[in-house]
Amino acid sequence: MAKNQIKVVEKIFDANDRIANENLRRINESKTYSINLMASPGAGKTSFILATINALLDEGVKIGVIEGDTAPVTIDSDKISAAGMPAVQVNTGGQCHLDAVMVEAALDQLPLDEIDLLIVENVGNLICPAAFKLGTHSSVVISSVPEGDDKPYKYPNIYRGLEVLIINKIDLLPYLDFDMEYFSKGVEMLNPGLHTFPLSCKTGEGLAPWLTWLRSKLPNK
């Protein structure tokens, strides 16, 4: 890249980080815990959010969701609304990731003071979302077993700097050649000691340890 190009890119990231910091300030003010949820297309982001909503419903945990999509569709935000939780759909206009400005605009449309947990569902993409801070407390990535056990080796950036890794669709393990040891070795090299929760949103298996981790982060409002 030419020097001028590098300067422009740096300026974009600086501006994004500034707005991300302001987003985090607002979220903290509301005593809300917040997550940037990233994954490949079809890894099960929305199913994971719905499973989490349903599991915590009886405990009175209010979960708000920002749904990032590249197209003007409301498939995912409709599912969240149907589950009784506030959802805002953000259409990125073809862009391959959310950025802090988009989240800033979405925050205006959520009753943040009432929300215990804010989940920002990023665009389905293992590359670009990793480069843009949104102003959330933690980053959670979902890997699904049908994607294969070589993903940490091929898409290393997304596994760095995250707090939690969900390994979804473990109900399909008997039908796949997925080497959990090889996968985990790749993750461990990139992010030693990372909290990892293998589970199935379909059967509910393995959800409990994830919920325990999550409860420890939720505020007392």
Place this chain on the structure above:
Amino acid sequence: MAKNQIKVVEKIFDANDRIANENLRRINESKTYSINLMASPGAGKTSFILATINALLDEGVKIGVIEGDTAPVTIDSDKISAAGMPAVQVNTGGQCHLDAVMVEAALDQLPLDEIDLLIVENVGNLICPAAFKLGTHSSVVISSVPEGDDKPYKYPNIYRGLEVLIINKIDLLPYLDFDMEYFSKGVEMLNPGLHTFPLSCKTGEGLAPWLTWLRSKLPNK
């Protein structure tokens, strides 16, 4: 976007298209048929290439492969080389798609005159690769059934302007809630009459119709 920004973006696409045209000229000169293969991470791009190589091996079809990866790993290109075919690995340095310049550099390293079919395996991503022409004859997208039946609705751009859609991993259909009619309806809206081949690279089921289509495109060298 500001006017200046739009101008810069247009200039990038113009330059890319110019080099893509030059790539196509070189590929045509060698009487090679060429494919830009795109998909989500883990949809089975490399397995699909290997299944195609193995199926056409006895017919003496020589297949060259350009492997696009965001990280400096040779997992996929090693598999192609092990199958006895020439492969070039392109590391995009974190970038989320291949572009015409990267393909141009890779072409220099392939014995194009001897190759009947060139497959360019793009970076695993359903968004960005759709925006950059590489100079291939056709675009092929692989959707895998574990990704879910709503992908055409959520990632419409990738389904437009392609020649062939592969629906991979149909051996997993009995274990998934995948509505083929809903999926196909979404594809049909975006790309009416698209050649679509449901198959399983694992079991070999459904490969034959794809191979018939492909044979009709291969040159007589």
